[in-house]
Amino acid sequence: MSTAVAPGLEPGSLGVDAGASLWKLVLQDSDALQQRVFGPRDPALLEAVEASGADAIGLTGGGAAELARRLPAARVVPEFEAWVAGAPLLAARTGLALADCYLLVSVGTGASAILIRDGSGVRVGGTALGGGSLLGLGRLLLDTRSFEELVGLAALGDRRRVDLLVGDLYRDGTSPLPPNLPAAHFGKLDSTERADVAHALVGVVAQNLALICGQLALTYQARAVLYCGSTVGRNAPLQEILREQTALFGAAVEFPEGGAYCGALGAAAVAAASA
Numbered sequence: 001m002s003t004a005v006a007p008g009l010e011p012g013s014l015g016v017d018a019g020a021s022l023w024k025l026v027l028q029d030s031d032a033l034q035q036r037v038f039g040p041r042d043p044a045l046l047e048a049v050e051a052s053g054a055d056a057i058g059l060t061g062g063g064a065a066e067l068a069r070r071l072p073a074a075r076v077v078p079e080f081e082a083w084v085a086g087a088p089l090l091a092a093r094t095g096l097a098l099a100d101c102y103l104l105v106s107v108g109t110g111a112s113a114i115l116i117r118d119g120s121g122v123r124v125g126g127t128a129l130g131g132g133s134l135l136g137l138g139r140l141l142l143d144t145r146s147f148e149e150l151v152g153l154a155a156l157g158d159r160r161r162v163d164l165l166v167g168d169l170y171r172d173g174t175s176p177l178p179p180n181l182p183a184a185h186f187g188k189l190d191s192t193e194r195a196d197v198a199h200a201l202v203g204v205v206a207q208n209l210a211l212i213c214g215q216l217a218l219t220y221q222a223r224a225v226l227y228c229g230s231t232v233g234r235n236a237p238l239q240e241i242l243r244e245q246t247a248l249f250g251a252a253v254e255f256p257e258g259g260a261y262c263g264a265l266g267a268a269a270v271a272a273a274s275a
Contacts, residue, residue, distance in 0.1 A: 009033075009089055012055035015268025016045070017082070017261070018063030020109040021131060022230050026264040027052050033093070035261050037230075046070055058082070058271030060263050075274060077267040080114055084121035086266030087226065094256045099223040103251070105213050106263065107131065107229035113213055115220050125216050129205045131231035137201050142194050147231075150198055154237040157195030159203040164188040178248070182207055199237055206241035214249030224252040228259030 009028045017024040023045055027034040038045040040063060049057065049071060057074035059067050060082035068076050077085075083106055091098050101117040103124075109132035113125045131147060138144040144153065160180070164187030167179025185204050191197075213225050225246050232238060232255055243253045256262075 009265060009269050010056070010272045012053070013058075013268040013272040014049060014052050014054035014056065015058045015060070015082075015264040015266070015271065016049070016064070016067065017263035017267060018059060018061040018067050019230070019263075020062055021135075022108075022260075023061075023063065024230070024261050024264045025049070026261050026268055027054060028268065035258065035264075037260070041066075056268070056272040056275040058267030058269070060267040064267075075267075075271045077270045079263065080112070080121065080123050082263045082266035082270060083112075083114055083228075084116060084266065085269045086262040086264070087116060087121075087228075089265045089269060090228070090256050090258060090262050091226075093258065096226075096254060096256055099252075101220070101222050102224040102226060103213055103217050103220070103222040104262075105209070105225060105227045105229075107209065107227055107231040109231075111209055111229070111231075113216050115216070115222060117220075124220065125212060127209060127212055129208055131229075133205055134201060134231070137204075138198065141201070142198060144198070150201070151235050151237065153195045153198035154202045155199075157193065157197070157199030158191075159196065159200040161191035161193075161196045162186055162189060162200035163203060181245075202235075202237045203241055205231075206238045207245055210242050210245035214246045214251060217246070217251040218249045222251060224254060226254045226256060226259070228256060228262045230260040233258075233260045 011030045014027045023038045025036045058077045060077045064076045104114045106112045110128045110130040114121045115124045138150040144150045163182040164184040166177045166181045166183045246253045
């Protein structure tokens with residue numbers, strides 16, 4: 001089922017994207033757009049909503065129905081509808097020109113890919129690999145306790161010491177594929193240093209996400225892939241791999257600033273349009 005893009009965000013509009021790991025809030029007041037992040041079920045989020053004086057409240061994400069029981073005046077917006085509505089608002093705020101056909105990828109605890117063509121969107125794929133995978137594997141293998149700690153370690157590492165690369169197999173340069181592509185994640189293990197393993201973990205998620213999204217972009221002739229969501233923001237190691245590997249399929253790659261708030265922006269816009 002496809003969904004249409006909602007109108008622009010009006011003053012007094014508030015949106016919450018209640019995801020599995022983080023709850024994101026946006027509030028458009030008369031002066032500026034406020035953006036805040038809360039942990040799931042953090043009482044401070046309800047306090048912020050109630051103190052906002054918002055005229056229209058939109059809720060989306062897995063926790064939206066639960067949150068709506070506490071905020072009966074709010075409207076629950078289906079998650080993919082919210083993301084489709086939020087993309088042009090996000091692009092306008094960052095000065096990004098959107099193609100007529102592009103892939104919008106929400107990278108949070110997991111990942112979903114939405115094809116947007118001429119203002120309407122439909123989910124065309126996704127994967128259970130995402131920020132939740134990184135958190136769990138990091139805790140299991142490296143005893144990291146936060147996403148920020150894992151990303152910081154990965155920025156210092158080199159996954160080429162951990163992954164078996166195509167270039168390791170074709171040492172004579174006759175490979176039909178780029179030599180820096182992993183042939184087997186964790187298939188070399190020349191290093192077990194924490195930073196190298198952390199970078200390899202990021203590579204598992206980024207490489208496979210790029211393969212899925214790059215192939216989807218090629219299949220549907222999408223000219224660009226927009227990677228958004230909390231897992232992508234402030235994550236240079238992940239962005240680097242996503243950009244390099246997705247580009248192999250011929251699509252432009254974008255990481256819009258504030259992409260974690262795309263769903264919240266869309267929920268606010270849809271609620272405002274129906275108020």
